[in-house]
Amino acid sequence: MSDPLSGGKLLRRTLGILISVASFVSVAVLAWLVDQNIAKNPRTEDAQVRANVIGVATQVGGTITGIHVKDNQLVHKGDLLFEIDSRPYAAEAEKAKAQLALTELEIQAYQDQIAASEAQLKQSEAKAAYAVDYAKRVQALVGNLYVTIDKNQLAQTEAVTATDKVSQDKAALERARNLLGNQGDVNVRRIAAQAALKDSELKLSYCKVYATCDGYVTNLQITPGAYAAVGEQIFSLVDKKIWYVLANFRETDLKRMRPGMSVDVYLMAESGNKLRGIVQGVPKAVVALNTPSNNAPGGEGILSRVSPTIDFILLAQRYPVRIVLDEPEGHSFRMGGTASVIVHTGSDIEEGMKVITRLQQVQDTEFVSPMGGAGRIPLNE
Amino acid sequence: MSRWISFLALSVLVTMTGCDPQLNIAGAYFPAWLACTLGGLFLFWLLHLVFLKAGLLPYLFPLPLVYGALIASLSCILWLLFFAAP
Numbered sequence: 001m002s003d004p005l006s007g008g009k010l011l012r013r014t015l016g017i018l019i020s021v022a023s024f025v026s027v028a029v030l031a032w033l034v035d036q037n038i039a040k041n042p043r044t045e046d047a048q049v050r051a052n053v054i055g056v057a058t059q060v061g062g063t064i065t066g067i068h069v070k071d072n073q074l075v076h077k078g079d080l081l082f083e084i085d086s087r088p089y090a091a092e093a094e095k096a097k098a099q100l101a102l103t104e105l106e107i108q109a110y111q112d113q114i115a116a117s118e119a120q121l122k123q124s125e126a127k128a129a130y131a132v133d134y135a136k137r138v139q140a141l142v143g144n145l146y147v148t149i150d151k152n153q154l155a156q157t158e159a160v161t162a163t164d165k166v167s168q169d170k171a172a173l174e175r176a177r178n179l180l181g182n183q184g185d186v187n188v189r190r191i192a193a194q195a196a197l198k199d200s201e202l203k204l205s206y207c208k209v210y211a212t213c214d215g216y217v218t219n220l221q222i223t224p225g226a227y228a229a230v231g232e233q234i235f236s237l238v239d240k241k242i243w244y245v246l247a248n249f250r251e252t253d254l255k256r257m258r259p260g261m262s263v264d265v266y267l268m269a270e271s272g273n274k275l276r277g278i279v280q281g282v283p284k285a286v287v288a289l290n291t292p293s294n295n296a297p298g299g300e301g302i303l304s305r306v307s308p309t310i311d312f313i314l315l316a317q318r319y320p321v322r323i324v325l326d327e328p329e330g331h332s333f334r335m336g337g338t339a340s341v342i343v344h345t346g347s348d349i350e351e352g353m354k355v356i357t358r359l360q361q362v363q364d365t366e367f368v369s370p371m372g373g374a375g376r377i378p379l380n381e
Numbered sequence: 382m383s384r385w386i387s388f389l390a391l392s393v394l395v396t397m398t399g400c401d402p403q404l405n406i407a408g409a410y411f412p413a414w415l416a417c418t419l420g421g422l423f424l425f426w427l428l429h430l431v432f433l434k435a436g437l438l439p440y441l442f443p444l445p446l447v448y449g450a451l452i453a454s455l456s457c458i459l460w461l462l463f464f465a466a467p
Contacts, residue, residue, distance in 0.1 A: 016441050027450040033461055268410060
């Protein structure tokens with residue numbers, strides 16, 4: 001051995017002690033550095049890619065007569081997805097149209113009825129006026145015995161009868177007016193018939209189902225001929241515009257997290273490629289799974305169910321922090337994909353919030369009903 | 382030692398960007414800390430050979446703790462170099 005150290009035992013001894021001490025100091029310092037880094041930039045591997053999913057369902061029941069998309073196909077907002085047998089609904093709409101026409105005729109008839117009742121009332125009023133006058137005149141003559149008592153009684157009876165006829169005809173007029181169904185300037189019969197027609201036309205329009213967003217048809221496993229029940233989801237549409245990562249962070253990490261913080265996202269599907277995300281929100285609630293107790297309202301006779309034993313070692317609850325992926329174009333994100341994320345708590349929050357606002361502008365397009373368009377949803381973009 | 386730490390701090394500053402914390406090996410994903418531990422073990426083995434050659438082994442006390450501390454230190458260094466967030 002020509003090593004210079006081998007000469008002096010003392011040197012080796014000193015060096016040995018130095019290395020021993022240095023190893024303890026270094027491990028303390030380095031562990032502290034690692035801990036600081038992780039505390040300032042919390043990370044988790046428990047994260048999944050998520051997207052907004054629309055369960056495409058029909059608003060009317062019926063046999064599916066045509067499916068115009070294929071599984072995994074990209075569709076655009078307003079594209080025709082599938083059709084339901086529209087014949088029953090078309091017939092229903094025709095019926096409602098006829099009913100509306102019939103209602104118009106009915107309204108005319110009731111108006112005529114009112115005119116007749118008015119005439120009738122006028123007539124009976126005139127008759128009553130005469131009968132009452134006549135009865136008065138006859139009454140005046142009874143004392144002088146110019147008329148018989150019987151004649152007088154007959155005149156009085158006729159006066160009462162004629163007056164009652166007026167009341168009767170007034171009631172008949174009132175009834176005819178009520179049957180017409182006018183309330184102020186509007187006719188409720190007409191409104192009911194028009195609403196029924198609108199409803200049946202709406203149902204007819206629901207026979208064609210359109211895409212409500214740009215997205216991917218997913219899990220389409222039926223063919224024309226299948227029966228679609230009202231509200232039953234036929235397949236899913238994965239909104240392609242906005243993608244999220246739900247990263248489940250320990251509750252100990254959450255206190256540093258704020259919406260707008262910049263995030264490094266690594267997807268298993270794009271190994272080694274660093275993507276950018278922004279924290280959109282930190283959740284306020286999850287179901288507590290690490291305790292056997294249940295303090296939720298309702299359930300078990302609306303009382304808390306409290307376990308007398310708990311685990312000796314408690315694990316931190318995890319909360320799904322929502323991270324919006326920036327610049328989703330050009331990536332083939334898949335919902336459910338595995339991700340790992342690092343949140344930079346020291347990043348520029350205001351800049352991050354601007355990115356969030358920009359990304360959500362794309363998302364906030366409202367759904368427009370198929371009604372009123374010429375077979376397509378009116379596109380507002 | 383302090384020079385070593387300053388070199389380390391400098392390296393961290395220079396790299397400035399962390400790597401993917403999941404390492405893909407034949408379709409299975411390994412966490413970064415596992416890779417760092419394995420790398421730390423390997424570097425420690427090299428260091429052990431140096432100590433052996435220099436005849437320092439009898440003077441490292443307490444040996445198991447010193448070795449444990451060295452393995453942990455080397456692993457931490459690797460993690461800080463490659464996986465720490467800037």
